[in-house]
Amino acid sequence: MKRLPSALLMLAVALASAPAHAVLAQADYVALAASVLRVEVPRQRGGFALGSAVAVAPDQVVTNCHVTREATAVNILRGGLRYPVASQASDVQRDLCLLEVPGLDAQPVRLGRAMSLAVGQPVTALGYTGGIGIQNSPGEVVQLHRHDGARVIQSSNFFNSGASGGGLFDDQGRLVGILSFRLRGGEAHYFSAPVEWVLQMMSENARGNFHRVMPLATGPLPYWQTSGAQQPRFLRAAALLRSERWSELEQLACEWAKMEPDDGEPRELLALAHARQPAGSGTTTECPSH
Structure with a gap:
C-alpha cells in the first residue's frame, strides 16, 4: 500500500474534526493540501x-x-524534504513575496x-496555523475593502501564527487570497491579500526580475503595519469600531x-456611527458640506 505524504496525513487528522458546514469536500482539501506548503526561515537575529x-x-x-x-535563507518543506529557495521577487508594501524553488514540483x-467574491460567500482558509500541521478553517467573506487597485478580503476564517502566506479558497477550490494578518479583539478580523496582486x-x-534571498528589514513596512495617516482608511475604521469611538468614526467616514x-x-460606516451615538447628539448620516 502506497503511503501518503506526511502533509496529507496531517490534513486527514484536521479533517476529522472539521465543522459540518465546511464548504469544500474532503477530496478537495486533500488536493489543495499538496499545494499549500510550510515555510521555514532562518532569521538574521537567530531562530526561525x-x-x-x-x-x-x-x-x-x-x-x-x-x-x-x-531571512538569511528560505526553505519550503514538502513531503518531509526541504527545498531551498533560489531567489525571490518582493512587494513588501503589499506583503507578498514570490519565491523560486527549483525542483519543488x-x-x-x-x-x-x-473581485468576484460577495459578502457572505463561503471561503476556506488553509495554512500551517501554529507552524506544525496544516489546518483548514471554514468561514465567510465579511467585507471587501478597496485598496491599491484591488479588494483586501476580510473574512471570519480563523488563522494564527504560522498560517501567514497560506491560501484563502472559494467554494470551487480556487485561490482568491493569501492569508496575511489579523486584528486583535474581534472574531471576524482576518484579512487576506487579493489574488489579483499575486x-x-x-x-x-x-x-x-528576481533577486537572491536577503533580509528585507530595511525596506518599507507592509500597508497593514503602517500607522497614522499612512494606514488604509479601512484599518483606521476597524480600530475605531473596536473601541466604539463613534464620533471619530463618523468624521473618518465623512472624509472617506x-x-x-x-x-x-464609508456610507455604511457613517450610518453605523450615527445609529450608535446617543439621540440628540446632533449627528447625521449625511456629511456636512463645506
Missing part, C-alpha cells in the same frame, strides 16, 4: 520564522514578505478573483466618502 506558502506556478510559490523579512492551484506580481516578474464617493463602505 515559520509560515505557509501556496504553489501558483511551476516551481514558484507565494507567501507573505513578513514571513521572509529577516508542486501542483499549482487554480486562481480565482477576489497575478500582477507573476506578470511583472515573468521576465526574471468625499475622497471616494463611489465606494459604499
